Amino acid sequence: MSNYHIKHLEEYYQVYRKSIRDPENFWEEIAGEHFLWRKKWDKVLDWDFKKPEIKWFEGAQLNITENCIDRHLTTKSDQTAILFEPNDPNEEAEHITYGQLHKRVNQFANVLKEQGVKRGDRVCIYVPMIPELAISLLACARIGAIHSVVFAGFSSKALATRINDSDCKMVITADGSYRGSKTIDLKGIVDEALKSCKGVQTVLVAKRINSEITMKAGRDKWLQPLLDKASYKCKAEIMNAEDPLFILYTSGSTGKPKGMVHTTGGYMVYTAYTFKNAFQYKENDVYWCTADIGWITGHSYIVYGPLANGATTVLFEGVPSYPDFGRFWDIVDKHKVNQFYTAPTAIRALAKQGVELIQKYDLSSLKVLGSVGEPINEEAWHWYNDNVGKSKSPIIDSWWQTETGGIMITPIPYVTPTKPTYATLPFIGIQPCLMDEEGKQLKGNQVDGRLCIKFPWPSIARTIWGNHQRYKETYFSAYDNMYFTGDGALRDEVGYYRITGRVDDVIIVSGHNLGTAPIEDAINEHPAISESAIVGFPHDIKGSALYGYITLKDAGESRNHENLRKEINQLISDRIGPISKLDKIQFTTGLPKTRSGKIMRRILRKIASKDTSNLGDTSTLLNPECVQDIMDNAL
Ligand code: WTA
DSSP: OOOOSOOSHHHHHHHHHHHHHSHHHHHHHHHHHHSOOSBOOSEEEEEETTTTEEEEEETOEEOHHHHHTGGGHHHHTTSEEEEEEOSSTTSOOEEEEHHHHHHHHHHHHHHHHHTTOOTTOEEEEEOOSSHHHHHHHHHHHHHTOEEEEOOTTSOHHHHHHHHHHTTOSEEEEESOEEETTEEEOHHHHHHHHHTTOTTOOEEEEEOSSOOOOOOOTTTEEEHHHHHHHSOSOOOOOOEETTSEEEEEEEOOSSSSOEEEEEESHHHHHHHHHHHHHHTTOOTTOEEEEOSOTTSHHHIIIIIIHHHHTTOEEEEEOSOTTSSOTTHHHHHHHHHTOSEEEEOHHHHHHHHTTOTHHHHTSOOTTOOEEEEOSSOOOHHHHHHIIIIISTTTSOEEEOBOOGGGOSOOBOOOTTTSOOOTTOOBSBOTTOOEEEEOTTSOEEOSSSEEEEEEEOSOOTTOOOEETTOHHHHHHHHHSSSTTSEEEEEEEEEOTTSOEEEEEEGGGOEEETTEEEOHHHHHHHHHTSTTEEEEEEEEEEETTTEEEEEEEEEESSTTOOSOHHHHHHHHHHHHHHHTOGGGOOSEEEEESOOOBOTTSOBOHHHHHHHHTTOOSOOOOOTTOSOTHHHHHHHHTOO
16 A cells, blocks of 8 residues: 555655655555556656756556546536636635536647647647636646647737747737736737747637737637537546646746746646645635746646646635725635735735735635745744744745745655745655756755755656757756756755745855855844845955845834844844844845846846846836836946
């Protein structure tokens, strides 16, 4: 019997050891006992990080939608699979049962086929957070087409680049989207993008906001009438375990976005297994991940992982601030959410609002709180723990990446004792290690280095679409025979990992390696400060010195800035040491962020270095306007 559900710490250690000693047998058991295969594999694992080439469950055949939908029909046909909560709280939530999901995915799959989409074709999905988004992913998977979801907040230029890179023949979109009190003209953005995408033959348009849009004859088709005519029976295409399931773009530190390719069998097994354990999902729980399906978090932990476990997964169309900053808590209360998974940037924004907005709602259903996407600072961790979890719901600070497909380092709630700002222990099957700059592996605990993974896991991305060489250079060339994550981490005295941030953010000051995250943590403890970002800038004596961009909670803060600067450096000195004190502190009204909420440090580094002649592409930022402001007030 495999250990599919881990319930206590000893069991974790025992299963972990088993997964490391004998990975092939371990994964063979998990895969064999908990999934539906049309044909079992010939070989569990074949790998070579030098080429690099990684294959899991080769020779096996399956369809992931049979695992996510069909196999639940005998027991869960009437259970909610997707719980859609619309942008407008007065619009009724929609419960899509497994039975209904089956029909809707099949109808959609039949429409795709009728429109000429074949196995292996790429389909671009540029759809807001409405049920059609999740359904379109599954419909592609049903017929073996490769989906490439582009977050429906990207510009037409960013969309066009992605459509062309993977040569998509179809785009699925909507007439528009709601975002709080605003609407966005999605179809207009698609039209603009397609001016430079010659390969797209068909655009399917879902109706959401009932806006007037133009439909290009022969190319653009309303989705609903086609669905209405389509049969709700569609045989699942039998795929090979290593056939691509999807492409998802992630930005690199340089160059155009990388189309990470994930394949079918290993991705399914790993996302399902991590979902079950990292969230301790139990039958009839209601699980909610606030990410957008346009990101990996949404792919793995709104759609595939939860559905593979027969879970109820909430799909929220709106934003945390509409109609007010209590919306998340309203939804938790209304749907009695048991597991809640969000990002530190959202937690910080909500923490700024005060606790009255939380106290209005009953959050007693919550059992597990998750965090992902960036290091969670200590202040945000405590705020989340105390006010949302009432100190009784463990926080899982889960570290992973688009490239890893699933959660890699995380506490298992109610199993692993948590520690603020620590992602704690590797998940089952994951073999992290820390490397120094000379390429030596750091042994023992209480060390600090570059985070690598020594051994493949089932959901590692297999290549970059159309550029295997770049895949090799980016992830497998920095260290011999290792996957390099690009992140720095430290391991504490008990072997817990803390992710310190991207290594491109590590700043060496007077020969000392300083991670930006701990410094930012210290600064953010200051009661007047909402957010901060530290970058390095060239310094005659120290090599590099630290430049802090700091946003105050109250923009009109009348306090003397010189005093504030002193207080900040005192805090840093106290928490980390005088070596980490900032040489320059600029107060900002906001920090430039990517659409997924990450601070764009590249721009801040350039401004700090007075190198603003070429700031690169700022058009994909969430808030490009703040860049000029920061430049005008640079020190
Ligand atoms: C960062 C998101 C600290 C990290 C799933 C990683 C984190 C990058 C954490 C991947 C965490 C993600 N603690 N840092 N819990 N989770 N990161 O591809 O730098 O959007 O390399 O995947 O986010 O971001 P991506």
